[in-house]
Amino acid sequence: xxxxxxxxxELVRPxxxxxxxxxxxxxxxxxxxxxxxxxxxxxxxxxxxxxxPEDDSTKYAEKFKNKATLTADTSxxxxxxxxxxxxxxxxxxxxCTTGATSDYWGQGVMVTVSS
Amino acid sequence: xxxxxQSPALAVSLGQRATISCRASESVRSSMHWYQQKSGQxxxxxxxxxxxxxxxxxxxxxxxxxxxxxxxxxxxxxxxxIATYYCQQSRNxxxxxxxxxxxxxx
Numbered sequence: 001x002x003x004x005x006x007x008x009x010e011l012v013r014p015x016x017x018x019x020x021x022x023x024x025x026x027x028x029x030x031x032x033x034x035x036x037x038x039x040x041x042x043x044x045x046x047x048x049x050x051x052x053p054e055d056d057s058t059k060y061a062e063k064f065k066n067k068a069t070l071t072a073d074t075s076x077x078x079x080x081x082x083x084x085x086x087x088x089x090x091x092x093x094x095x096c097t098t099g100a101t102s103d104y105w106g107q108g109v110m111v112t113v114s115s
Numbered sequence: 116x117x118x119x120x121q122s123p124a125l126a127v128s129l130g131q132r133a134t135i136s137c138r139a140s141e142s143v144r145s146s147m148h149w150y151q152q153k154s155g156q157x158x159x160x161x162x163x164x165x166x167x168x169x170x171x172x173x174x175x176x177x178x179x180x181x182x183x184x185x186x187x188x189x190x191x192x193x194x195x196x197i198a199t200y201y202c203q204q205s206r207n208x209x210x211x212x213x214x215x216x217x218x219x220x221x
Contacts, residue, residue: 035210037158037212044199044201044212044213044214044215045150045152045158045201045203045212045215046212047203047209047210047211047212049209050210059208059209060209061116061208061209061211062116062209095157095158097157097158099205099210100148100160100163100164100203100205101163103159103160103163103169105157105158105159106157107157108157
């Protein structure tokens with residue numbers, strides 16, 4: 001059974017960065033594109049971008065190009081989302097997912113940006 | 116970016132049919148998917164490729180459409196279906212979501 005395990009909740013200061021992890025078990029990460037999705041409290045889903053762990057190629061939504069960086073480590077079967085220059089607008093739950101072709105989701109990680 | 120437009124809410128009675136629409140700002144062919152999200156949970160894929168039922172999803176869920184106009188149907192609605200439903204296109208980057216339709220009981 002494929003599972004995506006995300007790192008724990010984060011409380012971070014404005015202006016700093018945070019790196020979230022998403023570990024794949026039950027299969028090799030290179031079998032999937034890894035997508036990340038943002039959901040602010042009480043709001044809808046926003047697609048941040050995706051990475052192909054096979055060659056590290058990435059695609060980002062325009063609004064996240066200077067905010068998010070996606071990386072992957074095939075040796076640990078883990079994808080990462082780094083968020084930089086954090087503001088209150090980045091307070092949200094972040095999900096990793098393998099997309100509609102296979103529909104595996106992480107449990108989500110809550111990031112709270114507060115001083 | 117492709118904008119997906121959904122109505123914000125739909126009130127329905129148990130046992131009745133619920134129909135949710137999603138209109139794309141340009142053609143996505145059949146690259147449209149439907150997700151269910153319950154409060155505090157991750158989204159769950161119900162329909163992929165506009166009309167294909169995801170694995171393990173009951174047959175009372177269905178999807179149709181192509182191009183710019185898509186429909187998602189639950190028939191009959193059960194109490195467990197109360198959730199928010201999102202369409203998402205994967206035709207073009209970025210893979211945009213609709214704003215979601217909250218299904219409510221009458």
